[in-house]
Amino acid sequence: MKAIDIIHAEHRALGAVLQAFGFILDEVRDGRLKPDFTLLEAMIEYITEVPDKLHHPKEDEVLFVALRARLPQAGALIDKLQHDHAEGNRHIAELRDTLRRYREEGPEGFRTFEATARAYIANSWSHVALEERELLPLARKGLSEGEWANIDAAFEANKDPWSGPTGEFRSLFTRIVSMVPAPHGLGPSAGSDT
Amino acid sequence: MPELLTLENVWAGYGDAVVLEDISLTLGEGDSLSLLGRNGMGKTTLFSTLMGAARHRSGAIRFAGRDLTRVPAHARAHSGLGWVPQERxxxxxxxxxxxxxxxxxxxxxxxxxxxxxxxxxxxxxxxxxxxxxxxxxxxxxxxxxxxxxPRLLLLDEPMEGLAPLIVQELMTIIQRLTEDSGMAIILVEQHARQILPLTRQALVLERGKAVYRGDSETLLNDRALLDGWLGVVAH
Incomplete structure (x- = not known):
């Protein structure tokens, strides 16, 4: 079941950025960090583009199709997850719009941006939890070895799952790590002069 | 893959205490191995034995064609073994x-x-x-x-205590090392599912004894084995 390992690996990478995003929001809200819009844009690009371009298509086109065919009782759960995927575009636009307004308006724009960002983070975690706690256990039990072999082959076609076709998302991830202040990343910690 | 490291029926520990019992493994040049087990099962002791910091009691250890047990501890780092201890x-x-x-x-x-x-x-x-x-x-x-x-790099829980963002970044670097460097690597980690995809072989220790020695991929795909030996860390 390599497909499940790939999904878990992608969730871990996404989760790492979501966690760091929450940390940045905390630090800015509490006045320990000045907003770094380059970093915020990079994080938003990662948490929106990677799921949308790499993660969700594999689920929608391969795993969910096999599950619907084999386990009709999983239909409602898959509907909910696919609704989340579809809603993603609206939330992304909202997130980008509130960031743009924050940049233009200054500190007055932070509260709206923070609320939108925290809602996005919470929705992302709920979605990941639903997949890991409900969908994947169902799939693990319900699909046959032959079905898993086909799903694994389709997932493995993209050997390095979260790098992107030309490694662009791996580079983006490294850039984020270098900008996020320690201890979450490798950037200078808030208030550090080193 | 030419042979680089061989342990045959190695027993080792500290003072009179025996920690490792009858451990055997073979690692080729450029090969990679996940060394797994719950806390206190002997993973770090295996590294300490290779580096001469634990008491080797019996069994053969050959590294790059030499009897490693005859190389003084202070000379082992310059004999081709690179150790990254947990303490950094x-x-x-x-x-x-x-x-x-x-x-x-x-x-x-x-x-x-x-x-x-x-x-x-x-x-x-x-x-x-x-x-x-x-x-x-x-x-x-x-x-x-x-x-x-080094010809063999020993990484002892390199991700321990680090934030998830940095863990992901280090995993990428370790993957590059295992795939492209030509150097053999033994990697100790708690999180089996995260590191097994990075290595070709795996060794699972339980109370100082090897309970699994084989392909990483076989272990990764056997949920019962992973759960039985490694418990929640395998999920």
Whole structure:
């Protein structure tokens, strides 16, 4: 079941950025960090583009199709997850719009941006939890070895799952790590002069 | 794959206490192995035995064609073994660059190549070891081990205590090392599912004994084995 390992690996990478995003929001809200819009844009690009371009298509086109065919009782759960995927575009636009307004308006724009960002983070975690706690256990039990072999082959076609076709998302991830202040990343910690 | 490291029926421990019982393994040049087990099962003791820091009681250890048990502990680092201990072992009073160059030996791993692998260390090259964050210290510890130009790199829980963002970044670097460096690597970690995809072989220790020795992929795909030996860490 390599497909499940790939999904878990992608969730871990996404989760790492979501966690760091929450940390940045905390630090800015509490006045320990000045907003770094380059970093915020990079994080938003990662948490929106990677799921949308790499993660969700594999689920929608391969795993969910096999599950619907084999386990009709999983239909409602898959509907909910696919609704989340579809809603993603609206939330992304909202997130980008509130960031743009924050940049233009200054500190007055932070509260709206923070609320939108925290809602996005919470929705992302709920979605990941639903997949890991409900969908994947169902799939693990319900699909046959032959079905898993086909799903694994389709997932493995993209050997390095979260790098992107030309490694662009791996580079983006490294850039984020270098900008996020320690201890979450490798950037200078808030208030550090080193 | 030419043979690099062989352990045959090795027993080892500390003082009179036996920690490792009858361990055998073979690792080829450029090969990679995940060393797994719950806390206190003997993983770090295996590294300590290779480095001469634990008491070797019996059994053969051959490394690069030599009987490693006859190499004094202080000479093992220069015999081709690069150890990155959990404690990271960097000099706080030296700069990043000094930490790297002070251990340098001739070989493919130069300062420039280490900086290419860890661009952050290049940015911080003038900073003292004690001015680094935990993630930077771990990178420096790995960079120091690479500057020794080892044939076998021993990584002892390199992700321990680091934030998820840095863990992901280190995993990428370790994957590059296992795939492209030509150097053999033994990797100790708690999180089996995360590291098994990075290595070709796996060894699981339970109370000092090997309970699994084989392909990483076979172990990764056997949920019952993983759950039985490694419990929640395998999920």
């Amino acid at each position: 072992d960097i000099f706080p009073s030296l700069t990043v660059e000094e930490n790297l160059t002070v251990v340098a030996t001739r070989g493919p791993w130069t300062l420039q190549r280490v900086y290419e692998m860890f661009p952050r260390l290049k940015e911080r090259r003038g900073n003292m070891g004690n001015q680094l964050s935990g993630g930077e210290q771990q990178m420096l510890a790995m960079g120091r081990a690479l500057m020794l130009n």
